[in-house]
Amino acid sequence: xxxxxxxxxxxxxxxxxxxxxxxxxxxxxxxxxxxxxxxxxxxxxxxxxxxxxxxxxxxxxxxxxxxxxxxxxxxxxxxxxxxxxxxxxxxxxxxxxxxxxxxxxxxxxxxxxxxxxxxxxxxxxxxxxxxxxxxxxxxxxxxxxx
Amino acid sequence: xxxxxxxxxxxxxxxxxxxxxxxxxxxxxxxxxxxxxxxxxxxxxxxxxxxxxxxxxxxxxxxxxxxxxxxxxxxxxxxxxxxxxxxxxxxxxxxxxxxxxxxxxxxxxxxxxxxxxxxxxxxxxxxxxxxxxxxxxxxxxxxxxxxxxxxxxxxxxxxxxxxxxxxxxxxxxxxxxxxxxxxxxxxxxxxxxxxxxxxxxxxxxxxxxxxxxxxxxxxxxxxxxxxxxxxxxxxxxxxxxxxxxxxxxxxxxxxxxxxxxxxxxxxxxxxxxxxxxxxxxxxxxxxxxxxxxxxxxxxxxxxxxxxxxxxxxxxxxxxxxxxxxxxxxxxxxxxxxxxxxxxxxxxxxxxxxxxxxxxxxxxxxxxxxxxxxxxxxxxxxxxxxxxxxxxxxxxxxxxxxxxxxxxxxxxxxxxxxxxxxxxxxxxxxxxxxxxxxxxxxxxxxxxxxxxxxxxxxxxxxxxxxxxxxxxxxxxxxxxxxxxxxxxxxxxxxxxxxxxxxxxxxxxxxxxxxxxxxxxxxxxxxxxxxxxxxxxxxxxxxxxxxxxxxxxxxxxxxxxxxxxxxxxxxxxxx
Numbered sequence: 001x002x003x004x005x006x007x008x009x010x011x012x013x014x015x016x017x018x019x020x021x022x023x024x025x026x027x028x029x030x031x032x033x034x035x036x037x038x039x040x041x042x043x044x045x046x047x048x049x050x051x052x053x054x055x056x057x058x059x060x061x062x063x064x065x066x067x068x069x070x071x072x073x074x075x076x077x078x079x080x081x082x083x084x085x086x087x088x089x090x091x092x093x094x095x096x097x098x099x100x101x102x103x104x105x106x107x108x109x110x111x112x113x114x115x116x117x118x119x120x121x122x123x124x125x126x127x128x129x130x131x132x133x134x135x136x137x138x139x140x141x142x143x144x145x146x
Numbered sequence: 147x148x149x150x151x152x153x154x155x156x157x158x159x160x161x162x163x164x165x166x167x168x169x170x171x172x173x174x175x176x177x178x179x180x181x182x183x184x185x186x187x188x189x190x191x192x193x194x195x196x197x198x199x200x201x202x203x204x205x206x207x208x209x210x211x212x213x214x215x216x217x218x219x220x221x222x223x224x225x226x227x228x229x230x231x232x233x234x235x236x237x238x239x240x241x242x243x244x245x246x247x248x249x250x251x252x253x254x255x256x257x258x259x260x261x262x263x264x265x266x267x268x269x270x271x272x273x274x275x276x277x278x279x280x281x282x283x284x285x286x287x288x289x290x291x292x293x294x295x296x297x298x299x300x301x302x303x304x305x306x307x308x309x310x311x312x313x314x315x316x317x318x319x320x321x322x323x324x325x326x327x328x329x330x331x332x333x334x335x336x337x338x339x340x341x342x343x344x345x346x347x348x349x350x351x352x353x354x355x356x357x358x359x360x361x362x363x364x365x366x367x368x369x370x371x372x373x374x375x376x377x378x379x380x381x382x383x384x385x386x387x388x389x390x391x392x393x394x395x396x397x398x399x400x401x402x403x404x405x406x407x408x409x410x411x412x413x414x415x416x417x418x419x420x421x422x423x424x425x426x427x428x429x430x431x432x433x434x435x436x437x438x439x440x441x442x443x444x445x446x447x448x449x450x451x452x453x454x455x456x457x458x459x460x461x462x463x464x465x466x467x468x469x470x471x472x473x474x475x476x477x478x479x480x481x482x483x484x485x486x487x488x489x490x491x492x493x494x495x496x497x498x499x500x501x502x503x504x505x506x507x508x509x510x511x512x513x514x515x516x517x518x519x520x521x522x523x524x525x526x527x528x529x530x531x532x533x534x535x536x537x538x539x540x541x542x543x544x545x546x547x548x549x550x551x552x553x554x555x556x557x558x559x560x561x562x563x564x565x566x567x568x569x570x571x572x573x574x575x576x577x578x579x580x581x582x583x584x585x586x587x588x589x590x591x592x593x594x595x596x597x598x599x600x601x602x603x604x605x606x607x608x609x610x611x612x613x614x615x616x617x618x619x620x621x622x623x624x625x626x627x628x629x630x631x632x633x634x635x636x637x638x639x640x641x642x643x644x645x646x647x648x649x650x651x652x653x654x655x656x657x658x659x660x661x662x663x664x665x666x667x668x669x670x671x672x673x674x675x676x677x678x679x680x681x682x683x684x685x686x687x688x689x690x691x692x693x694x695x696x697x698x699x700x701x702x703x704x705x706x707x708x709x710x711x712x713x714x715x716x717x718x719x
Contacts, residue, residue: 015505015508015509017509017512017513018505018508018509018512021509021512021513021515021516022512024516025512025515025516025519028516028519028520028523059501106552107504107505107507107508108504108507108508108510108511108512108544108548109508109511109512111515
């Protein structure tokens with residue numbers, strides 16, 4: 001089993017079985033996983049808490065992957081998102097990338113690939129956060145007269 | 147207009163209608179041909195026949211009118227000349243019988259001397275006699291002894307006394323020689339008594355005269371008396387003094403002879419005589435002109451008919467063939483469109499299926515993954531190895547399914563074509579390099595017949611590679627060892643044509659229409675996805691080209707790929 005990866009992940013897919021199993025497997029690898037089967041639900045969850053990575057399926061009934069991506073990005077521009085492209089259409093994938101998705105994976109998902117991608121995002125996010133806190137500290141240092 | 151067009155639609159035979167589905171209801175080309183033929187013949191020959199008929203009857207009428215006019219003038223001329231002859235004869239007799247000569251002519255042999263004198267001048271005088279008021283012939287000179295004959299009871303004697311001049315009909319009389327008499331009555335100025343001078347004239351005179359005025363040998367000109375007895379011999383109606391059987395009325399008539407010939411009868415009464423002149427013309431004067439006209443007309447009409455027939459036949463054959471070809475083209479285009487449509491919808495269906503299958507596939511994938519994870523975490527137990535093996539096989543199968551769905555989606559995906567100038571020959575050579583090994587392995591020979599001066603085409607290099615690779619691979623697969631693959635390129639009508647030909651097993655006819663359909667494969671299960679040719683088909687179509695196949699079982703298969711030199715789609719961009 002791979003080394004444990006402590007990341008907080010949100011999975012969004014309409015296939016409950018898929019989400020359930022994938023969550024289970026990710027949790028076995030030490031990740032904290034939240035799951036949503038509908039776009040609206042995912043948007044709500046993303047508002048309440050922050051995730052290291054959000055994995056969204058492109059094709060979903062109702063609010064589809066692209067729409068969900070857009071809404072999450074609106075509320076939380078820093079969210080790191082991986083698209084799952086079951087459809088494999090270049091067009092939708094490019095569209096997703098344009099809307100701010102970090103990466104995409106083709107279904108069926110290879111566990112190794114997914115973990116790698118999540119890891120990358122987490123590292124990136126930590127760097128961003130560090131940079132951000134550094135900036136904040138600098139800002140505080142600048143604004144507050146000690 | 148609407149009821150009119152509906153009416154036309156109703157009366158037009160089925161074979162002429164514009165029907166959409168000729169496959170189900172093929173039109174009868176023989177019917178089209180026959181109808182067209184008759185319509186065109188009627189249209190072309192109708193006016194010819196009408197004109198010819200009009201010309202025929204008008205000319206005939208014209209000729210007959212002229213004929214009639216000529217006949218009339220000849221009849222009148224003849225009757226006038228005969229009247230003139232009779233007049234001159236009459237005037238001789240009148241001259242001889244001057245009023246006061248009765249005594250002179252009845253005494254001595256003066257009558258004989260007179261007759262001699264007359265005879266010297268006019269030899270046709272047969273005899274001469276002088277008759278007194280009581281009808282007794284007082285003096286006579288001629289071949290018979292008729293002196294003292296009593297004519298007082300005779301019709302003619304009464305008439306001559308009453309009217310002064312009398313011309314008899316031709317009769318045989320005592321002498322049994324046809325002759326006629328001219329009698330002139332006079333009144334003796336001394337005795338106040340009437341006397342009559344009667345001269346008999348040989349009828350041959352009339353005959354001769356008639357013969358001389360008869361201009362045309364074919365005509366029949368004769369005299370007939372009031373009672374219908376012939377006065378001169380007729381060529382057709384018998385000798386003189388016989389009864390004329392034909393019923394001829396005064397004026398001009400037309401009739402048909404016993405022999406079936408057209409006849410013209412003309413009859414004119416000669417003034418102051420008992421005779422009428424009859425002119426019978428057997429045929430028209432213009433008979434020659436008429437027959438030449440008729441034969442010319444016949445030749446022209448027949449020539450027209452034959453020419454029309456030939457031209458119409460040619461035209462109709464051509465038209466029917468054109469219609470047939472157009473119909474066939476329509477049918478084949480419909481079939482092709484149907485086929486293309488079918489392929490496209492199968493493609494869409496395939497993409498949909500591919501997409502739908504991806505989701506359950508993802509679940510299977512995750513479930514086996516989870517199972518494998520759990521297997522790793524759990525300690526050894528019975529059958530653990532077997533279960534791991536099963537899970538691995540499931541994983542492999544999922545991977546295979548993934549490959550299929552991937553290709554399926556690729557089939558439906560219309561990724562953008564990267565246009566560049568491509569040398570088709572170069573692409574083929576590159577592809578052959580890929581395949582060299584597998585060909586060597588199967589000992590398959592490759593023959594390239596590439597047209598050297600092929601122009602570069604605007605197309606997608608990679609996709610062309612894919613196309614040639616797919617088809618050549620199929621060719622290699624279709625052959626057992628030691629086959630021959632021939633690849634030809636040439637420029638045909640502004641397009642580059644690539645023929646990839648093998649001498650392999652060939653494709654059965656029942657399979658041939660389906661080879662471009664997705665999932666259609668004849669390879670063993672698992673060896674082929676059945677997508678190769680359908681993807682190739684899609685690619686060729688995307689590049690604006692066309693792909694066709696011809697195959698004979700046992701002899702081989704030839705794929706012909708036609709590629710435009712400049713893609714139309716690209717030109718529009």
